[in-house]
Every structure is written in C-alpha cells, then in structure tokens.
Amino acid sequence: MxxxxxxxxxxxxxxxxxxxxxxxxxxxxxGALIAPADLSMEARIxxxxxxxxxxxxxxxxxxxxxxxxxxxYKFVFSDxxxxxxxxxxxxxxxxxxxxxxxVVTVLATGTGGISTSKTLTLRVFSExxxxxxxxxxxxxxxxxxxxxxxLPAHLxxxxxxxxxxxxxxxxxxxxxxxxxxxxxxFSLENDGSIAFEHDNxxxxxxxxSYLSVAGGSxxxxxxxAFDTSGKKYVNLAPSSSEAPGTPxxxxxxxxxxxxxxxxxxxxxxxxxxxxxxxxxRAIMGSDDSLAWYxxxxxxxxxxxxxxxxEEEMLQTQFDELVWADEFDQxxxxxxxxxxxxxxxxxxxxxxxxxxYTEDNAVVEDGTLKINLIAENIDNFQYSSSRxxxxxxxDFQYGRIEVRAKxxxxxxxxxxxxxxxxNFTEVEWPGCGEIDIMEYxxxxxxxxxxxxxxxxxxxxxxxxxxxxxxNAATEFHNYTVEWTEEQIIFAVDNKIFHKFDNTSxxxxxxxxxxxxxxAMGGTFGGAIDPAFQQTAMEVDxxxxxx
Numbered sequence: 251m252x253x254x255x256x257x258x259x260x261x262x263x264x265x266x267x268x269x270x271x272x273x274x275x276x277x278x279x280x281g282a283l284i285a286p287a288d289l290s291m292e293a294r295i296x297x298x299x300x301x302x303x304x305x306x307x308x309x310x311x312x313x314x315x316x317x318x319x320x321x322x323y324k325f326v327f328s329d330x331x332x333x334x335x336x337x338x339x340x341x342x343x344x345x346x347x348x349x350x351x352x353v354v355t356v357l358a359t360g361t362g363g364i365s366t367s368k369t370l371t372l373r374v375f376s377e378x379x380x381x382x383x384x385x386x387x388x389x390x391x392x393x394x395x396x397x398x399x400x401l402p403a404h405l406x407x408x409x410x411x412x413x414x415x416x417x418x419x420x421x422x423x424x425x426x427x428x429x430x431x432x433x434x435x436f437s438l439e440n441d442g443s444i445a446f447e448h449d450n451x452x453x454x455x456x457x458x459s460y461l462s463v464a465g466g467s468x469x470x471x472x473x474x475a476f477d478t479s480g481k482k483y484v485n486l487a488p489s490s491s492e493a494p495g496t497p498x499x500x501x502x503x504x505x506x507x508x509x510x511x512x513x514x515x516x517x518x519x520x521x522x523x524x525x526x527x528x529x530x531r532a533i534m535g536s537d538d539s540l541a542w543y544x545x546x547x548x549x550x551x552x553x554x555x556x557x558x559x560e561e562e563m564l565q566t567q568f569d570e571l572v573w574a575d576e577f578d579q580x581x582x583x584x585x586x587x588x589x590x591x592x593x594x595x596x597x598x599x600x601x602x603x604x605x606y607t608e609d610n611a612v613v614e615d616g617t618l619k620i621n622l623i624a625e626n627i628d629n630f631q632y633s634s635s636r637x638x639x640x641x642x643x644d645f646q647y648g649r650i651e652v653r654a655k656x657x658x659x660x661x662x663x664x665x666x667x668x669x670x671x672n673f674t675e676v677e678w679p680g681c682g683e684i685d686i687m688e689y690x691x692x693x694x695x696x697x698x699x700x701x702x703x704x705x706x707x708x709x710x711x712x713x714x715x716x717x718x719x720n721a722a723t724e725f726h727n728y729t730v731e732w733t734e735e736q737i738i739f740a741v742d743n744k745i746f747h748k749f750d751n752t753s754x755x756x757x758x759x760x761x762x763x764x765x766x767x768a769m770g771g772t773f774g775g776a777i778d779p780a781f782q783q784t785a786m787e788v789d790x791x792x793x794x795x
Contacts, residue, residue: 283362286317291356291368302375309344309376309487313354317366320358328353330443330483331504343502345485346442347379378488380499386523387484387501388444392437395528397510398545399423399430399552402716402746405511406543410533413493413521415543416749417710421696422717423552428473429455430552432510436484444484446503448510450476456512459536463512482507489519493531496521513542564740566731568649568794576790577618583611588637591766594630599678602771603661604632611635618788622662622767624781636766644671644760648795651729652686652765656721657784661777662691663768664786666728668761679707682756684737687728691784692775695719697728699739699747703756709772714739714747725789734758763791 292314297306305311315323315338325333325340329352333340344352355369387393398404400422406415423430428451437445454464454476461467464474483504490500500519503509507516514535521529526548534540547553575587590608597603605628610621622634652666665688670681683702690696700713718726718741731738737757739747751757767786770777 283364284319284360285364286320286358286360286366289315289317289320289356289358289366289368291315291354291370293354293370293372295372295374304349304373304375307375307377309374309378310341311344311372311374312339312341313356314339315356315358315368317358319360320366321361322359324357324359326355326357329485331485331502334506343485343487344374344376345378345487347376349373349375378486380486380497383497383499383520383523384438384444384486386525387528388436388438390438392435393548394433394435394550395546395548396433396550396552397430398527398547398549399425401545401547401552403543403714404545404552405429406714408541408543410539410541412541413491413531415541415714416712417540419543419714421693421715424693424696424715426455426473428453429511433550434509434546444486444501446482446484446507447480448478448482448507450478450510452476454478454512455510457514457534459534460512460514476512478507480505490517491519491531493519493521497523509544509546511542511544518544562745564729564731564738564743564745566649566794567733568731570795571792572648572795573643573645573793574790575618576616577613577788578616579613581613582608583613583618583637587639587642589640589642591636591638594628597771598768600768600771600773602663602768602774603630603777604634604767604769605630606636606766607633608635609633611637616789618765619785620664620765620767620788621783621785622657622659622769623783632769634767634769636764638762638764640669640671640673640762642762644762645793645795646758646760647732647734648793649729649731650686650763651727651790651792651794653725653727653789654687655723655725655787655789656689656697657691657767657786658694658722659691659778659781659784661770661774661781662784663771663774664689665764665766665768666788667764668730669764670756671760671762679703680756682759682761683707683711684730684732684757684761685711685713686730686739687741688773689721690774691722691778694722697721697741699730701737701749701757712749716741716744716746725787732757765791 294312295305296310323338351373353371357365357367359365403419406419408416431451433449435447453473456474458471464476466472466474484501486501489498497520503516515532519531521531528546530544532542592606594605612619620635627633657664667685673681679702685700688698696715697718698715700711702711706712727742729740737749737751
C-alpha cells in the first residue's frame with residue numbers, strides 16, 4: 251500500500267500555509283493582473299507502506315499542484331534545490347542519508363508575475379550515500395573542473411540505449427574557445443551540502459536545439475552571451491541507468507545549472523571519477539534518444555593524460571600478409587589491382603567539386619600520389635583521382651593498414667575507405683561502408699574513422715575522431731582491424747574507435763578498397779579561394795589475415 255501525505259495531516263507532515271497577494275495597479279497594456287487562487291499541493295512519498303512509514307529509501311516524492319489562473323509553478327526545497335514546471339507535476343529525490351524533515355514551498359505565478367505560495371513539511375527516508383564521490387567531486391573543500399580539451403572524445407554523443415558516443419566524438423581542441431574556457435567549481439559547505447559555481451566568461455556553447463534560450467538562431471552550435479553567475483547547489487543521487495562499471499551516482503544541479511555545454515538538462519550521470527579526472531553522461535533535454543558525454547579535468551589547460559589510463563594499443567590477431575601494394579613499380583597504379591573512376595557523377599552524392607581523371611594518380615619515388623589541382627576541366631574547377639580494387643581484390647575480415655601523408659588546403663578531403671563488394675546489387679548504404687580514414691584540410695589536426703550502414707548513414711554514420719597534429723607533413727599508419735565480432739580503428743596502432751559488429755550489420759561479407767581525394771562538398775567544407783595544389787601520398791596498402 252502507498253501512503254499519500256497531503257497538507258492536512260499528522261505531526262510528521264506539518265503544513266504551513268502561506269498565502270499572499272500583491273496589490274498593483276492594473277496595466278491595461280498587459281490586461282488584468284490576476285493572482286493564482288485555490289492553490290493546492292499533494293505530495294506522495296514513494297514506497298510508503300505499513301513497514302516503511304517514510305518511504306522505500308529512494309527519497310523520491312511525487313508532487314502535484316494546481317491553482318486557478320496559474321501559468322507557472324516553482325518548487326523550492328530545503329535541500330537547496332528548486333524546479334520550475336508549467337504543468338504542476340514533479341518528482342523530486344531527497345538525498346540526505348537517513349530520515350530527515352524537508353520543507354517544500356511551491357510558488358504559483360499568474361499574469362504580471364503575481365504569485366501565491368504554499369508550504370509543507372515532509373519526513374522522508376533516503377538510504378543513498380556516496381561519500382567517496384562527494385569527496386572526489388569537491389576535494390573535501392573546493393575543486394574546479396575544466397573540459398579536458400586535449401583528450402579525444404572530450405565531447406561526444408550516442409544513442410541513449412548505449413553507453414558510448416557512437417555517433418560522434420570531438421578531437422582535441424576541435425570546438426570554439428567558449429566551450430573550453432568554462433570553470434565549474436564544486437564546494438563542500440559546513441552543513442554537508444555541495445555548492446556549484448559556473449564561470450563561463452560571459453559566453454556559453456549552446457547546442458543548436460537551444461539557441462533561442464539565449465536569443466540565438468540558426469542551425470549550428472554557437473557561442474552566445476549567457477549569465478551563469480550565482481551559487482547553485484548539487485544533489486547526489488543513484489544513477490537512473492544501469493551503465494556497467496560506474497560509481498552508480500548522478501548529480502543534479504539546482505536552478506537550471508549545467509556543465510558548460512547547454513543541452514537542456516541539469517542531471518549528469520558520473521561514468522568515472524578520479525582525483526583529477528571525470529567522465530559524465532547526460533540525456534539531452536529535448537531528445538531523450540540522445541546521450542551526450544563530457545570529459546573533465548582539474549587541469550586548467552585541459553590536459554589530464556588519457557583519462558587516467560594508458561592509451562590503448564592495437565594488439566593484432568592477423569599477422570599473415572595476404573595482399574599489398576608498395577607502389578614501388580611503374581609510374582601509375584598497377585592495372586592488375588586498381589581501377590579508375592572518372593568524372594564528377596553528380597558530386598558523388600556529397601556535392602563534391604572535383605573532376606576525377608586517370609592523370610592525377612601517379613607512382614613516383616616509392617609512393618602513390620593522388621594530386622588535387624586547381625584547374626579547369628570539363629566545366630569543373632578542380633581535378634583529382636579516385637582508384638578502387640572493385641572486382642580485382644576484396645577481402646572479408648582481417649587487418650588493413652595504409653601508410654599515408656595527407657593533404658593541405660581548405661576544402662581538401664582525402665579518404666581511405668572500403669565498400670561492400672555487393673555494392674552494385676544492393677547499393678549504398680545497404681552494402682556497408684568502412685571509412686578507415688577521412689580528413690578535412692580545414693581541420694588539419696583531426697582524422698576520422700566512420701561506419702555507414704542502414705540506419706546509420708550519411709550525417710548519421712557512426713564516427714569517432716582523433717588528433718594527429720602533423721597528418722599533412724608526416725606519414726602515419728591508418729588501420730582497421732575487422733573481425734566477425736568487432737571493427738577497431740587506430741592511428742599508429744593507437745585505438746580511437748571500436749564498434750561491436752553484430753549479426754545484423756552488413757560487415758560480414760567481402761569489401762573492396764578505395765583511395766581518393768575530393769574537394770569541398772558536405773564533408774570537405776569551404777574551399778580556400780587561394781588553393782592551388784596538394785596531394786595525398788600513400789606509401790603502401792597492406793592486408794593481413
């Protein structure tokens with residue numbers, strides 16, 4: 251049986267009724283100013299029964315309030331948290347361990363800001379306690395956290411049904427400066443509560459879905475002026491998900507507080523926390539199918555190693571070389587291994603600006619050079635090459651390793667990738683696509699590894715990125731390790747992306763290899779008007795099984 255505690259009862263739930271009204275002259279431009287009337291509040295402690303007088307230990311209480319002429323309700327709790335709601339319903343979790351009395355005030359606001367209030371006291375049992383996380387979060391005093399901008403995947407997003415940023419992860423220093431200069435301080439107060447102060451230097455990085463909150467508009471994330479000043483408070487609570495290997499704790503920031511990236515939530519699940527490093531997961535406020543991820547550090551420069559862990563290195567299970575091209579013979583790609591794809595083919599589905607020829611891929615000095623040149627050819631302003639092993643070589647499972655030096659110049663888009671060999675029968679994305687390496691000349695310190703397949707194609711491909719600071723001036727090894735169970739992406743054997751290759755993906759068939767350099771388009775982006783020429787150089791392509 252669940253017990254309802256309403257504001258006319260017992261010694262254990264004393265209610266103080268505070269009603270007030272405001273006397274103001276009517277402003278005819280606003281219409282009549284009407285104070286909310288007949289304010290009622292009902293509270294239901296979850297889990298109350300004959301054996302649990304103060305609840306089941308979850309600390310959860312459901313509130314329902316209503317009033318005539320009310321347009322908004324604000325709950326103010328004596329645990330220093332608060333909540334605004336327009337419909338008058340809210341479930342709050344009280345988190346102080348043990349049986350405690352809490353004062354709850356609700357303010358119902360009508361037109362012109364006139365409000366009416368009501369207060370009650372509840373006695374609630376909470377058995378949740380996580381002193382270790384509280385200590386690590388606050389340093390048993392005060393601790394300031396910053397985005398770990400030097401680490402891969404310091405910002406990421408994935409489906410809410412998983413616990414990894416499968417859709418996207420940011421490379422080091424990829425975002426605007428206003429995303430990186432926030433300082434978020436957690437302080438332990440004398441009464442054991444956790445205070446929160448957020449210094450955003452006057453600007454906040456807003457998700458595109460929330461630009462209107464700060465008066466912005468448009469389709470991309472933006473830095474917008476926003477006031478985050480003032481002290482807020484943090485409550486620790488048990489996690490609402492079942493993420494494995496985590497502390498099992500989340501925190502909720504009062505008064506709409508947030509952790510530097512505005513995604514419409516104040517609740518953050520702690521995935522990992524150490525003395526100087528923390529990983530958080532948050533469900534997006536406007537879309538509960540998306541989970542966002544943040545990595546934070548106590549280092550103001552955004553360092554912090556690799557999240558307290560050594561970089562994970564690729565330990566290959568494939569050591570027999572079964573196919574290779576070392577590009578050390580002739581002056582052009584070997585016709586026994588490679589085909590040319592020529593023309594523009596309607597922008598290759600990506601609004602690309604280059605025209606592919608058979609002349610822009612040359613072999614010299616022990617490397618393949620795919621030259622991207624600013625020149626007029628068949629009404630296009632850029633020429634390049636695209637070569638494939640389709641119908642000449644394909645393979646299923648193994649390790650493909652390509653040693654390459656990438657391009658320079660805004661708009662250039664080199665790629666090392668594979669398509670399912672059934673491409674002509676089922677077309678894309680049903681055939682599957684494995685992008686071993688993609689790169690933008692406009693973002694010269696970042697490379698990407700991506701998978702495309704039905705349900706996750708185009709802009710929704712499952713992608714991760716990693717920092718490669720000298721990709722255009724030095725050769726690096728770009729590798730995919732592909733098995734029946736998993737697909738792993740690495741640069742110089744340092745893993746940056748893992749994918750569980752379930753039975754319902756198209757990655758259980760032979761694939762062929764593609765090398766090309768595109769220009770502009772949906773991925774390459776804006777083209778430098780001063781661009782003249784660049785090249786992707788490939789030292790070798792090797793396949794091991």
